[in-house]
Amino acid sequence: MAAAAHRIAPGGAPRVLILGATSPIARALALEYAHGGASLYLAARDTAEAARIAQDLAVRTGVAAHAGPFEAGDYAAHPELISRAAAALGGLDGVALCFGALGDEPAAHHDATAARKIIADNYTGAVSILTFAADHLEAQQSGFIIVIGSVAGERGRSRNYIYGSAKGALALFTQGMRARFARTPIHVMTVILGTVDTRMTWGRESAFLTVAPERAAALIHKAWRRRAEVVYVPFFWRFIMGVIKAIPERFFKQLKF
Amino acid sequence: MEETGQRSAQFAGDRRIAAPLKRAPLSGWGRYPRCLTDIYRPEKFAELAELITADPHALVARGAGRAYGDAALNAPGRVIDVTRFNRMLAFDDATGILRCEAGVTLGDIIDTFRPRGFFPVVTPGTRFITVGGAIAADVHGKNHHRDSSIAAHLASIDVMLASGEIRRCSPDQNADLFHATAGGMGLTGVIVEAELKLRRIATAWIESETVRAANIDHAIEIFERTDRLYDYSVGWIDCASAASALGRSIVNFGNFATLDQLDGQRRAAPLSLKPRRSLSVPIDFPGFALGPFTVTAFNELYFRTHRDTPRALVDCERFFYPLDSIRDWNRIYGASGFVQYQCAWPMAESRAGLVETLEAIARSRRASFLAVVKKFGAQDGLLSFPMPGYTLSLDFPMRPGLLPFLDQLDAMVLQRGGRLYLAKDARMSPAMFHAGYPRLAEWRAVKAAVDPNNHFSSSLSRRLEMVPA
Numbered sequence: 177m178a179a180a181a182h183r184i185a186p187g188g189a190p191r192v193l194i195l196g197a198t199s200p201i202a203r204a205l206a207l208e209y210a211h212g213g214a215s216l217y218l219a220a221r222d223t224a225e226a227a228r229i230a231q232d233l234a235v236r237t238g239v240a241a242h243a244g245p246f247e248a249g250d251y252a253a254h255p256e257l258i259s260r261a262a263a264a265l266g267g268l269d270g271v272a273l274c275f276g277a278l279g280d281e282p283a284a285h286h287d288a289t290a291a292r293k294i295i296a297d298n299y300t301g302a303v304s305i306l307t308f309a310a311d312h313l314e315a316q317q318s319g320f321i322i323v324i325g326s327v328a329g330e331r332g333r334s335r336n337y338i339y340g341s342a343k344g345a346l347a348l349f350t351q352g353m354r355a356r357f358a359r360t361p362i363h364v365m366t367v368i369l370g371t372v373d374t375r376m377t378w379g380r381e382s383a384f385l386t387v388a389p390e391r392a393a394a395l396i397h398k399a400w401r402r403r404a405e406v407v408y409v410p411f412f413w414r415f416i417m418g419v420i421k422a423i424p425e426r427f428f429k430q431l432k433f
Numbered sequence: 434m435e436e437t438g439q440r441s442a443q444f445a446g447d448r449r450i451a452a453p454l455k456r457a458p459l460s461g462w463g464r465y466p467r468c469l470t471d472i473y474r475p476e477k478f479a480e481l482a483e484l485i486t487a488d489p490h491a492l493v494a495r496g497a498g499r500a501y502g503d504a505a506l507n508a509p510g511r512v513i514d515v516t517r518f519n520r521m522l523a524f525d526d527a528t529g530i531l532r533c534e535a536g537v538t539l540g541d542i543i544d545t546f547r548p549r550g551f552f553p554v555v556t557p558g559t560r561f562i563t564v565g566g567a568i569a570a571d572v573h574g575k576n577h578h579r580d581s582s583i584a585a586h587l588a589s590i591d592v593m594l595a596s597g598e599i600r601r602c603s604p605d606q607n608a609d610l611f612h613a614t615a616g617g618m619g620l621t622g623v624i625v626e627a628e629l630k631l632r633r634i635a636t637a638w639i640e641s642e643t644v645r646a647a648n649i650d651h652a653i654e655i656f657e658r659t660d661r662l663y664d665y666s667v668g669w670i671d672c673a674s675a676a677s678a679l680g681r682s683i684v685n686f687g688n689f690a691t692l693d694q695l696d697g698q699r700r701a702a703p704l705s706l707k708p709r710r711s712l713s714v715p716i717d718f719p720g721f722a723l724g725p726f727t728v729t730a731f732n733e734l735y736f737r738t739h740r741d742t743p744r745a746l747v748d749c750e751r752f753f754y755p756l757d758s759i760r761d762w763n764r765i766y767g768a769s770g771f772v773q774y775q776c777a778w779p780m781a782e783s784r785a786g787l788v789e790t791l792e793a794i795a796r797s798r799r800a801s802f803l804a805v806v807k808k809f810g811a812q813d814g815l816l817s818f819p820m821p822g823y824t825l826s827l828d829f830p831m832r833p834g835l836l837p838f839l840d841q842l843d844a845m846v847l848q849r850g851g852r853l854y855l856a857k858d859a860r861m862s863p864a865m866f867h868a869g870y871p872r873l874a875e876w877r878a879v880k881a882a883v884d885p886n887n888h889f890s891s892s893l894s895r896r897l898e899m900v901p902a
Contacts, residue, residue: 198476198477199476200476200517222477222479224478224479225477225478225479228478228520228522228534229520231520231521231522231523232520232521232522235521235522235523235524235531235545236521236545374476375452375453375474375476378453378455378474379453379454379455379456379457
């Protein structure tokens with residue numbers, strides 16, 4: 177069904193490039209694809225770590241999984257990554273962008289270098305690699321792009337507005353790209369992720385709202401199967417953010433959270 | 434982890450540790466003792482060596498937190514949660530050897546390999562444990578009398594030492610480290626990977642038989658008689674019984690069924706099982722819920738509802754993991770938790786040991802809800818718990834007077850040359866431990882060689898003075 181919906185070429189199972197493949201959500205999403213028979217290229221800064229995950233996918237599901245280096249800030253290497261993944265997989269049907277880092281937000285409030293690094297890690301690098309990925313998919317007139325954003329990108333808060341602005345910009349970029357491909361079969365999906373039980377939230381989690389990465393990945397994969405365009409993960413964040421965005425600015429700016 | 438923790442200040446030192454630290458209340462499965470602990474949960478393998486070499490605090494690895502007492506607690510030190518290292522790295526169909534990281538759970542292995550016709554050779558009564566924890570406690574299962582503990586089915590263990598170096602050990606290579614690590618409670622280093630041999634199974638069903646034993650002598654006779662016939666055997670004892678019925682039990686044994694033992698429908702898909710429904714215990718039960726009356730009534734009911742049933746087919750999940758279908762079953766003992774007491778005696782002392790322990794429990798009216806008896810076979814390892822003979826495992830809710838009572842049991846066990854299981858212990862004295870584990874000196878020599886500064890220590894290792902001060 178997924179194959180039909182996404183018009184995937186030979187064999188029916190997609191060939192997917194995962195960017196930032198060592199995050200727990202990326203790993204769990206890769207496993208969702210692998211269970212569906214997809215072949216995978218795991219790109220990450222820590223190649224040894226990506227290789228462990230590739231081995232795991234192969235042992236658990238029997239799919240072909242490759243691992244290779246990817247650095248969001250190494251722009252010159254980006255076109256080569258797309259062709260390397262396509263060569264390893266015998267074609268490329270989709271790209272899932274999963275990287276991102278909180279960085280040192282308190283320092284970045286007073287240090288422009290640290291602030292620019294957060295923007296580069298979460299936004300500029302994403303724009304660069306997605307530009308090459310989009311051209312690849314446009315040339316073949318098929319495929320999909322999944323971009324993992326964050327609820328932090330929905331409204332500026334004093335605690336993480338630099339990270340939030342990068343994620344917000346990424347969501348706008350993805351939205352525009354979706355419009356660019358509106359008259360093609362190419363599927364562009366924005367994921368707006370709530371709090372997931374990873375290092376970002378370790379020691380900061382709220383028991384009721386935090387979900388396991390495996391759960392988040394299952395929801396993302398399900399949304400992809402039904403060709404969703406914008407999806408909150410889990411769904412209740414749509415309502416939470418609806419309320420948060422409705423608070424008038426002069427009250428909102430006083431809130432401490 | 435349900436608690437909303439807080440992120441605690443990182444040790445800065447000269448080098449930066451990437452993995453964040455969380456401070457939260459932590460306990461073992463028995464929920465006693467409980468203490469506020471700083472916990473790392475590294476997500477990338479490279480972060481592990483980094484924090485082990487950079488953080489000067491006492492460290493101990495923690496898997497699924499299923500040890501009952503304080504084995505994976507570290508009150509002034511720090512705990513490294515390794516559950517994110519749960520990657521399977523290689524599997525060889527011909528040998529059945531799985532290479533995996535230490536945070537992989539037995540349940541994960543079963544879900545992946547049971548449909549392919551493989552199953553762990555040794556499994557304790559829960560599948561929610563990690564491979565690393567299973568090795569550190571050198572766990573045993575219902576087949577110990579035939580197959581020994583999990584260490585007997587490991588091709589190798591990779592241990593990350595205090596220096597950050599990863600050293601591979603096996604019965605043939607660095608054998609002293611191997612025998613000190615299997616059963617070594619995580620104190621030689623962090624177990625990072627292992628090669629675990631899986632056994633072939635033709636079906637996911639156990640051909641099981643249940644026999645009622647009128648008393649402890651009858652139960653022992655059944656164990657001795659069925660020893661060679663069944664891979665798996667275990668007895669449940671009614672500890673509320675006394676006098677001529679002392680130790681009346683329900684003994685259950687079984688073997689994996691062969692294909693021709695299944696009926697048509699099951700034979701069509703012999704390795705698949707329906708997913709089990711699971712219940713959960715949503716709240717801590719109040720203290721009176723498991724008082725002497727309830728436990729006696731439950732034991733009576735349990736005994737009476739079990740008949741001798743020759744040859745029944747049981748789903749292997751239900752056979753091995755009856756309690757796993759009730760999530761958080763430890764909450765039935767209430768917020769103050771419980772202590773699990775598991776002792777073993779040498780063969781010659783086993784009958785007398787069982788009798789006097791059961792008599793002491795009957796007299797004390799501290800009947801245990803779950804009392805399990807099992808025959809052990811041969812055992813290797815420097816600190817591994819099993820010894821050829823019998824073992825008895827008991828649950829006691831944490832109540833006033835329990836600890837002195839358990840000290841009395843200790844004295845009886847010690848006098849007969851027995852010992853207690855470290856993975857379950859939360860309270861024994863150093864003297865009890867030292868007397869029960871005669872190979873401690875050999876273990877200490879290995880520990881001193883690989884971890885001279887005692888970087889790896891836990892609440893348990895300090896309480897039991899496992900390393901000389």
